[in-house]
Amino acid sequence: MSASGANEQRILLIDGHAMAFRAFFALPADGFSDGRGQATNAVYGFTRMIINVVASEQPTHVAVAFDLPGGTFRDRIYDQYKAGREVTPPEFHGQIALIQQVLDALGVSWFTVEDYEADDIIATLATRTAAEGGQALIVTSDRDSIQLVGENVTLLQPIKGVTEMRRMDPAAVEEKYGIPPERYPDLAALVGESADNLPGVPGVGPKTAAKWITAYGDLQGILAHAEEIKGKAGQSLRDNVEAVERNRRMNAAVTDLELPQDPERYSLGRGDAVALNAVFDELAFGPTIRKDVPAVLLADGESASTVPERELPALQQPTGEQVAEVLARDFAAGAALVIDGRWELGQGDASALALATDDALAVIDLVDLDDTAERALATWLADPAIAKTAHDTKLATHQLRGRGLDVAGWSTDLAIAEFLCRPDQRPTDLAGLAMRHLQEDLQVTSAAVQQELDLDQDESGKDTLARAADAVARLGTTLREDLEQHAAVELHDDLELPLARVIGVMEATGIAVDDDVLAELDAQHEAEQERVAESAFSHLGGDRINLGSPKQLQEVLFDRLGMPRTRRTKTGFSTDAESLADLHEKTQHPFLTDLLAHRDVTKMRQIIDTLRRFISPTGRIHTTFHQNIAATGRLSSNNPNLQNIPTRTEEGRRIRSAFRASDGFESLMTADYSQIEMRIMAHLSDNEGLIEAFRSGEDLHRYVASKVFDVAPEDVDGAMRSKTKAVSYGLAYGLSAFGLARQLRISQAEATALRDGYFERFGGVRDYLRESVEKARAIGYTETILGRRRPLPDLTSDNRQRRENAERVALNSPIQGSAADIIKLAMLRVDEGLRDAGLTSRVLLQVHDELVLDVAPGEEEQLREVVAAGMGSAYELSVPLEVGIGVGPNWLAAAH
């Protein structure tokens, strides 16, 4: 308490505009909306802030000050005051009024005073409170309030966002600025305030200003001795006396505004929970922020929370023989599972398992399991008849495998189910998923979700784990309904869920990598890299720029060497390989050749280095495959990405030779679909010509080219074939004549003619593509052969750019997505085939249209049959699915 502790008043004073504005920029505007197009990010952030500050500072009184639109007396002193500020973003509009509605419901008084700023209101109330011996706490990002800091006045400055605050008392101000708070306006007058468009003395910063203030006492003293001050700064001061004096008049706080004296007007505990909930409903705010509203703000005994906390079943923590009892009694039919512990790169430390149903809740400690409990749990987990649900079944399986436990009987994978229903949403953590489903109409992004329900923040250990399991159980029910609604039950049950198990085994197995091969390659590339770099520098007169910096390259190429500008990027001009090749054609400058060579070799080294970092102690790389990333339904791979290992260039391909058959295995096998996307186009378009092309057994592009150019297949030359191939594949991506021309480096007229010629023979393909886009526009989503949907709301956008982009996506998604469906089916078939045939050979990788397998000794012939059959008959199209198979000691040699 202060020295004048007679007064217990402790008033919180908030600068409404400053904090609302800050909240606006701290949270994404497009992530917070009331569902009707009104952004609410500033409202949410501001409300969070006031809740937090009231809870942590425990004031007895509170007031919020706002600016009024239009000018103040300061504009009459200086007509450029606050000029040049960025215009308020449109999404900010209306949010101040909403904040005021929240404050009304909270029973917090807010004030505006004609002709004055929020600062002046705060200054008046702070000064008055301090004079009466109370304490004032000011919350603002505006520096003008620094002058108010004193024994009874503390400033809370937001540091990051609106929830982290720095406490400024007189000592802190002195520490930061080197002067006492009451001298701050003097310092600001000298330095100027760019936010208010108040220029100060050029060449004088806070350090100099503080030095002068210390030397001459205050601004008056400085001006009185202005003639004595030496140097440039002194002269600058003498030249700008008027501006300084004006600044000082401007930044002086007004402390005598007419504001209500009655302390009741500022007291807490006047909030109306019913009104507040109505406002929060309007704003689509979630349950947690309601729960967090401090009771002191509300009228007696009320709570803001309208979302009743679910009564959790009693938490059981069985040990020993109790585990078997509890599993048999409460979880005989199934349960939702949540496991505590991390799993990465084959390393796991699962420590506890939570189980939940609608009526039961248990946490089993995995660290101190005795034999009886372990056996009971192992039996229960392995029982395929016991239905189990998890947020991520593959991860749960990995975690339990790390404890030596196998799982069967997975029935629902929340992440997969969610993805099938909403493939374009970002992958969701459990907290985010729970939030989205608990508040159906709540349109918040992960930032808010994390705050709302952060299940990762493990505060109460087993309770949190149990609550999470309970959430998984309830979400399981919800998502099963969602799957029905989106016609995705079969996709989940019969494709993705079983596939998750197959992929999990692939990840756990990993692929053997020969580090010596990579080390040797790296050494070769290192030498080459140095050689090329030296050569490149020699063409720059020995200037050793950073060849990896697009910025420095632009300076050299376009400024220093005066080369013609290339296509624009966001930050300048492109230096990508295509642009550099163009430049080389035009200028013949030898630097460009070296630069391109340097890029190539640097890229190769990066790839090699990245791979080496991921080699496990057992000499294997365990990538992670994701089922819930690519909106078309493809898998993705990361840590490391094994789906983009080079293959196009000779140099790049050598990296593939480092991927080898595992010890105890005979060789690697690769099996890939030939032209699967074109086959799908033939099937979906039902185009006779294209179907015939595949049935003829002739080389596809040669056959199509012979029709397009109207020559015999044997008369198709290389140029005709490659042009036709470009059109064929371009079709599946929505390629324009412009893009085709650019890619083939031909004129746009020629490209148009080429495409027209193509459609003369294969017009059915164009018709199909057009119709499929129109159908998607009508029903709102695209569909693959297995019924995997992708919503595309932008197909009806008024914005041409967005609409045309969505059209290309609509064109491509059924094709890419159906190919993804087919290879996923194939993976299940191959997995089944391996088991049925009793083979030890195993699938290691999937690269979109290719599988890589370890071939066990003596199994090659049988494996060929299993793989060819599994992939070839995965799905029946109107054209055959052709599978190419190759075998060799390593991935490169296994190519065919």
Place this chain on the structure above:
DNA sequence: GCACGGACGTA
């Protein structure tokens, strides 16, 4: 330390 853009590897 973190976010972003540019560049480039794959299907």
Place this chain on the structure above:
DNA sequence: CGTACGTCCGTGCC
């Protein structure tokens, strides 16, 4: 002004 991804680096921000 061609779809779908992941990773690296340099840069500029806090």
